[in-house]
Amino acid sequence: MATAPTSTSVEYEVVIGLEVHSQLLTTSKMFCRCPADYANAEPNTHICPVCSGYPGVLPVINEQAIDYIMMTALALNCEIPDFCKFDRKNYGYPDLPKGYQISQYDRPISRNGYILLDVNGEERRIGITRVHMEEDTGRLVHREGKNSYTLVDLNRAGVPLMEIVSEPDIRGAEEARLYMEKLRTILVYLGVSSGKMEEGALRCDANVSIRPRGQQEFGVKTEIKNMNSFRSVERAISYEIGRQIEVLSSGGVIHQETRGWDEDRGVTVSQRSKEYADDYRYFPEPDLPPLVISREWVERIRAQMPELPDAKSKRFVEQYGLSARDAGQLTAEKALADYYEAAVAAGTSADTAARAKAAANWTLGDLRRLLNAGSLDITESRVAPQGLAELLDLIESGKISGKQGKEVLEKAFASGDTPAAVVEREGIAQMSDSGELERIVDEVIADNPKAVEDYHAGKTASVQFLVGQVMKRTRGRARPDMVSPLLLGKLGAP
Numbered sequence: 370m371a372t373a374p375t376s377t378s379v380e381y382e383v384v385i386g387l388e389v390h391s392q393l394l395t396t397s398k399m400f401c402r403c404p405a406d407y408a409n410a411e412p413n414t415h416i417c418p419v420c421s422g423y424p425g426v427l428p429v430i431n432e433q434a435i436d437y438i439m440m441t442a443l444a445l446n447c448e449i450p451d452f453c454k455f456d457r458k459n460y461g462y463p464d465l466p467k468g469y470q471i472s473q474y475d476r477p478i479s480r481n482g483y484i485l486l487d488v489n490g491e492e493r494r495i496g497i498t499r500v501h502m503e504e505d506t507g508r509l510v511h512r513e514g515k516n517s518y519t520l521v522d523l524n525r526a527g528v529p530l531m532e533i534v535s536e537p538d539i540r541g542a543e544e545a546r547l548y549m550e551k552l553r554t555i556l557v558y559l560g561v562s563s564g565k566m567e568e569g570a571l572r573c574d575a576n577v578s579i580r581p582r583g584q585q586e587f588g589v590k591t592e593i594k595n596m597n598s599f600r601s602v603e604r605a606i607s608y609e610i611g612r613q614i615e616v617l618s619s620g621g622v623i624h625q626e627t628r629g630w631d632e633d634r635g636v637t638v639s640q641r642s643k644e645y646a647d648d649y650r651y652f653p654e655p656d657l658p659p660l661v662i663s664r665e666w667v668e669r670i671r672a673q674m675p676e677l678p679d680a681k682s683k684r685f686v687e688q689y690g691l692s693a694r695d696a697g698q699l700t701a702e703k704a705l706a707d708y709y710e711a712a713v714a715a716g717t718s719a720d721t722a723a724r725a726k727a728a729a730n731w732t733l734g735d736l737r738r739l740l741n742a743g744s745l746d747i748t749e750s751r752v753a754p755q756g757l758a759e760l761l762d763l764i765e766s767g768k769i770s771g772k773q774g775k776e777v778l779e780k781a782f783a784s785g786d787t788p789a790a791v792v793e794r795e796g797i798a799q800m801s802d803s804g805e806l807e808r809i810v811d812e813v814i815a816d817n818p819k820a821v822e823d824y825h826a827g828k829t830a831s832v833q834f835l836v837g838q839v840m841k842r843t844r845g846r847a848r849p850d851m852v853s854p855l856l857l858g859k860l861g862a863p
């Protein structure tokens with residue numbers, strides 16, 4: 370567990386709980402038929418009387434959203450009670466025309482789950498308090514200037530949100546980041562979230578407090594908002610822990626409040642005193658009946674669940690003989706795991722174990738380096754899985770060397786041509802024509818009488834020099850395993 374040493378003798382324990390909001394990749398909004406995807410829409414074009422909060426309208430529950438939340442809950446090992454209900458969370462804000470959000474208060478869709486994390490080799494179990502439904506608000510666009518004003522765009526209002534609340538089980542900033550990363554991986558695997566933190570599709574608030582080690586009672590917590598990357602989650606929490614230690618160590622008190630993360634300055638800033646649940650005047654949503662969730666429904670969703678990252682990683686170790694480390698890296702992104710499996714399947718190699726290992730090495734090594742250099746996602750790779758398989762076939766058949774393979778991959782990646790086309794076009798191939806090679810070996814022997822003499826005088830190391838000369842004349846195209854025997858045969862006994 371992370372400890373926070375201080376200048377005084379008090380040692381503090383860090384207590385963190387995360388509230389994660391994820392937009393769901395549903396077709397329509399939570400309670401109306403407006404499209405949920407507002408990314409490229411003109412402001413206020415995906416709206417209707419329901420999501421604009423007109424009086425007298427009635428919400429209708431989006432079944433796909435409930436399916437997605439249930440799927441997430443099952444993936445996070447949660448219980449799904451027989452029924453749940455919807456509540457109004459009341460507050461006034463310009464981006465919330467109804468004056469309330471429909472959320473779930475005391476009867477969420479699910480509760481009591483957990484997520485397993487690998488924190489520096491140690492398995493940590495972080496409790497999931499609940500996964501429940503919410504709806505998103507609209508957006509405010511502020512225009513600064515002499516006559517500054519604010520515009521309201523309701524395209525986002527009513528987009529389905531899922532809130533995932535953790536238990537206060539997280540013990541450090543790094544652990545919080547690892548939790549977020551694992552959670553994002555799971556959501557993307559399930560296909561319920563785009564996982565794009567930078568676009569606000571996945572948002573995280575952190576409740577952070579510290580307490581003297583050994584104390585049962587929690588310290589006063591602050592809530593940090595506005596973290597839009599994994600890096601900012603770790604930095605913001607790390608800063609806040611340091612700030613709280615400093616306040617307590619100097620005899621001050623922590624106030625329960627909401628603090629915003631200022632990415633540029635690297636500090637958290639007090640925003641407002643924290644609301645308590647009572648402030649929201651939660652009450653049951655009168656326009657929606659409680660939702661009964663049959664066991665058949667739960668089982669139907671369970672049957673649709675895709676293979677999750679932990680299971681896939683385990684399978685990669687068993688099926689492909691990969692190390693746990695390689696399997697973990699390949700399965701951290703679903704798209705990367707899919708790419709890898711497609712590349713293995715596309716190959717023609719008889720030695721499937723060697724092929725699986727080689728495909729992992731190339732995917733995690735040279736291919737990933739090229740992707741990173743271009744800030745590209747694996748789905749944007751200009752070498753398709755079939756292309757990688759083709760490259761591995763070329764190397765395995767001896768047509769090109771491993772070193773030439775790197776060059777071929779780079780050229781294929783840059784041009785979008787297949788590796789075979791690159792080899793053809795650039796004339797990159799190992800010289801397998803033994804007649805041509807023999808001619809060059811004869812030339813090298815004729816042109817280097819001194820080295821040949823040295824060899825016959827017992828200086829066997831001069832063979833290496835002659836091999837080097839052959840490689841040079843063939844511009845690296847000769848196969849070293851063919852050159853040596855050929856040379857030795859021609860030179861005769863030393």
Ligand SMILES: [Zn+2]
Pocket residue numbers: 398401402403415416417418419420421527
């Ligand atoms: Zn609508």
